[in-house]
Amino acid sequence: MIDKEPEIQVALLQNDNEARIILNGSFSLQDGRKLSGRYVARADEGKISLGDSAGQEVIRQKEILLSGARDANFTVSDVKIGIDFHWQQTQEQTFRGDLLLSADSGSSFTLINKILLENYLESVISSEMSAEAPLQFLKVQAITARSWLVSMLAKKKVARTSTPRKTENEIIVWQDVNDHKGFDVCADDHCQRYQGITRIISENVHEAIQQTRGNFLVYNGEICDARYYKCCGGQTENFATAWEDKNYDYLGNVSDDEKPHSPVCSESDAIRWLTGRPGAYCNTTDEKLLKQILPAFDQKTPGFYRWQVRYERKELESILLKKSGIDFGHLLNIEPLERGPSGRISRLKIQGSKKTVTVGKELEIRRWLSNSHLLSSAFVVSVERNDDGEINRFILTGGGWGHGVGLCQIGAAVMASRGFKAEEILAHYFKGAELKKLY
Numbered sequence: 001m002i003d004k005e006p007e008i009q010v011a012l013l014q015n016d017n018e019a020r021i022i023l024n025g026s027f028s029l030q031d032g033r034k035l036s037g038r039y040v041a042r043a044d045e046g047k048i049s050l051g052d053s054a055g056q057e058v059i060r061q062k063e064i065l066l067s068g069a070r071d072a073n074f075t076v077s078d079v080k081i082g083i084d085f086h087w088q089q090t091q092e093q094t095f096r097g098d099l100l101l102s103a104d105s106g107s108s109f110t111l112i113n114k115i116l117l118e119n120y121l122e123s124v125i126s127s128e129m130s131a132e133a134p135l136q137f138l139k140v141q142a143i144t145a146r147s148w149l150v151s152m153l154a155k156k157k158v159a160r161t162s163t164p165r166k167t168e169n170e171i172i173v174w175q176d177v178n179d180h181k182g183f184d185v186c187a188d189d190h191c192q193r194y195q196g197i198t199r200i201i202s203e204n205v206h207e208a209i210q211q212t213r214g215n216f217l218v219y220n221g222e223i224c225d226a227r228y229y230k231c232c233g234g235q236t237e238n239f240a241t242a243w244e245d246k247n248y249d250y251l252g253n254v255s256d257d258e259k260p261h262s263p264v265c266s267e268s269d270a271i272r273w274l275t276g277r278p279g280a281y282c283n284t285t286d287e288k289l290l291k292q293i294l295p296a297f298d299q300k301t302p303g304f305y306r307w308q309v310r311y312e313r314k315e316l317e318s319i320l321l322k323k324s325g326i327d328f329g330h331l332l333n334i335e336p337l338e339r340g341p342s343g344r345i346s347r348l349k350i351q352g353s354k355k356t357v358t359v360g361k362e363l364e365i366r367r368w369l370s371n372s373h374l375l376s377s378a379f380v381v382s383v384e385r386n387d388d389g390e391i392n393r394f395i396l397t398g399g400g401w402g403h404g405v406g407l408c409q410i411g412a413a414v415m416a417s418r419g420f421k422a423e424e425i426l427a428h429y430f431k432g433a434e435l436k437k438l439y
Contacts, residue, residue, distance in 0.1 A: 001223055002150060004439050005117050005214070009183040010194055012076055012095070013111040015104060017043040021111075025072025027099070030065055033058075036072075046106045066099040073197065074099050076111065079187070093196035095123075102182060112183050121146055122200050122209050127193035128228075129409055131202040133293040137416035138208035140425045143435070144407050145192055147217040147226040152191075153184060155225070162244045171324075172347070172360040174243045212422075214439040217430055219250045224433050229402025230409050231304045232256050232342060233378055234273070234280040235263065236429065237404030241340035242362040250433040253341035256280040256411045263341030270336070270343045271380050274399050277306055282400075282411035293413040304401040304410070307375055311394045316369070320350065323368045324359070328352025334381045334394060342404045343378040362403050369396070376400040406430065 013019055019041045027035045038053040041064075049060045068074065075094045097115030104110055125131075125141040133141075164173035185191040200206075217224035225248065227239070236254040239247050255261040257280045264270050277283065283305045284290065291299060311319070317331050330353035337358060338347040347360040350368075359368055366374040379398030383391045401410075407429045415425050423435060 001216075001218070001221075002438055006150070006153070007114060007116055008120060008149070008153075008185065009100070010113045010115065010120065011110050011180070011183040011186045012079060012093070012113055012194075013109075014186065015108040016111065017108050019101075019109075019111050020077040021099070022075040023066065023068075023072070023099075024074060024094070026069040027066040027072060027074070028069075029059060035066065041101050041109065041111070043103065043105075043107050043109050046103055048101045048103050048109050050101070062103045064101040066101075068096070068098055079195075091195065094198055095196045104182075110182060113187075117146065117149070118209055118213055120194065122205055123194050123196055124192055125208060126200050126202070126205045127195035127295070129413065130293050130295055131200060131205045133204070133413055134416040135204045135207055136420065136422045136425065137293065137413040138204050139212050139422035140407065140412050140416070141228075141409070142208045142212045143215050143217060143422070143426060144226045144228050146212070146215070147224050148192070148228070149185065150216065151223045151225040154223070156180075156184075162246070169356065170358045171364070172358075173364050174361045175363060176243055214437050216436055216438055217250070217426065217433040218436040219248070219430075219433045223438075224248075224250055224430060226430060226433075227251065227403070227406035228409055229404060229406070230298070231282045231401040232280075232404045232408040232411060233305060233376065233398075233400025234278050234283065235261055235342040235404075236406065236408060237340045237342040237344050237362075239405050241342075241344050241346040242403040242405055250430045251406055252431060254429055254431065256282050256408055264339055264343040265341075267336065267380070270339060270378075273343050274306070274378060274380050274397055280305075280411065281414040282408050284410065284414055289414065289417055290410075293410070293417075301375070301401065304375060306397075306399045308398070309370070309374065309379075309396045311396075313391050313393060316394050317352075319371060320368060323370075324357075326357060327354055328357075329354030331391065331394070336381070340404070343399065344404050345377040345379070348377075374398065376402060376404065378404065 021039045023036045040051050042049045047060050047062050050058045073094050073096050077092050078090045079093045095113050097113050100112040102110050121142055124145050125138050187194040217226050239251045253263050264273050313331055333351040335349040336345045337349050339345050344362055348365050349358045362377045365377040378400050379396040382395045384393040386392050412425050
């Protein structure tokens with residue numbers, strides 16, 4: 001385990017060929033030259049050309065490091081957030097720390113922010129949820145995000161215990177941060193949201209970081225791989241439903257309520273669970289509270305606890321072709337083969353007149369069955385047929401928002417609003433984990 005605060009490298013832009021940057025304050029090149037103001041970085045034959053506002057090239061190298069003075073920051077235009085999700089948009093964002101431009105190939109580069117962990121976390125906890133959320137929740141988010149990041153950095157150094165598998169009739173894949181090369185984490189939902197200092201607008205954010213500085217969730221002498229997401233839908237999920245075939249005791253199934261719910265063990269359980277609306281901390285429609293705890297773009301997704309998506313058969317056939325690259329032909333059936341205790345599907349059989357394929361895991365299922373992503377893979381399938389018995393429409397009735405493993409952010413924020421302390425909330429979602437101050 002660590003004993004001092006690490007510096008991390010966060011990719012703000014990946015595989016871009018141009019970036020517009022404003023250096024707010026003094027930044028130094030490695031040759032000692034000082035820069036400030038507006039610049040454009042462009043990929044050019046395996047190197048990066050950095051030009052000033054007059055169009056004059058300042059430097060051309062394979063890697064360019066700009067080190068900021070203590071009070072300096074930099075602004076990047078057209079940063080994509082929510083990539084491939086239904087809330088995808090671009091923003092202008094401002095960041096503290098140093099700026100590293102690293103060429104990927106002859107036609108692209110990665111823009112990386114080098115920053116100390118605690119400064120990074122101030123932005124994360126006010127990007128993942130609103131900076132106006134209750135202090136106890138922000139403390140929970142800080143400890144969870146800190147633990148996940150440092151655990152992930154350790155995991156990147158070792159080989160996976162299991163790998164994705166693809167055959168003609170089965171595609172079981174998942175994405176994790178081990179896929180990232182040349183930097184530690186990305187700045188979007190694939191890792192954790194990091195949207196710069198413009199999100200840090202409350203004293204509670206600073207307090208949450210200061211009061212939890214160096215605090216981690218620990219289990220059996222190791223920092224916890226503390227995952228989180230928006231809404232569990234009433235029960236949390238096992239790690240293996242979304243990622244590699246491995247589970248952790250502290251990421252087991254938890255009822256998001258004071259009263260325990262029975263886990264989903266069969267299709268009849270899934271129908272009962274997902275077509276009902278059982279009580280849970282994350283089962284809230286309190287608009288005032290949701291406005292306080294959710295970022296503005298997340299407030300545009302109101303039906304997160306229970307939801308329904310309806311597809312005309314031909315529409316879903318088109319989506320599947322576009323997202324999977326497979327021509328299933330006339331779609332005949334969609335059948336869940338394996339679920340976790342929250343009802344999330346990890347293996348789904350899609351049967352067509354031309355092809356039948358089993359797909360997994362959780363995120364890949366969500367990706368295949370939507371032009372963006374389904375809110376979760378916790379859904380049951382029903383159909384509407386015409387007079388000849390042919391399927392006209394598929395109806396997916398589901399619950400929750402995200403992979404469901406670990407901390408339910410909306411549930412945790414509701415608990416905080418009801419007076420629960422950060423330690424109590426963490427103990428609820430991460431059973432058996434301990435809090436430990438490491439630096």
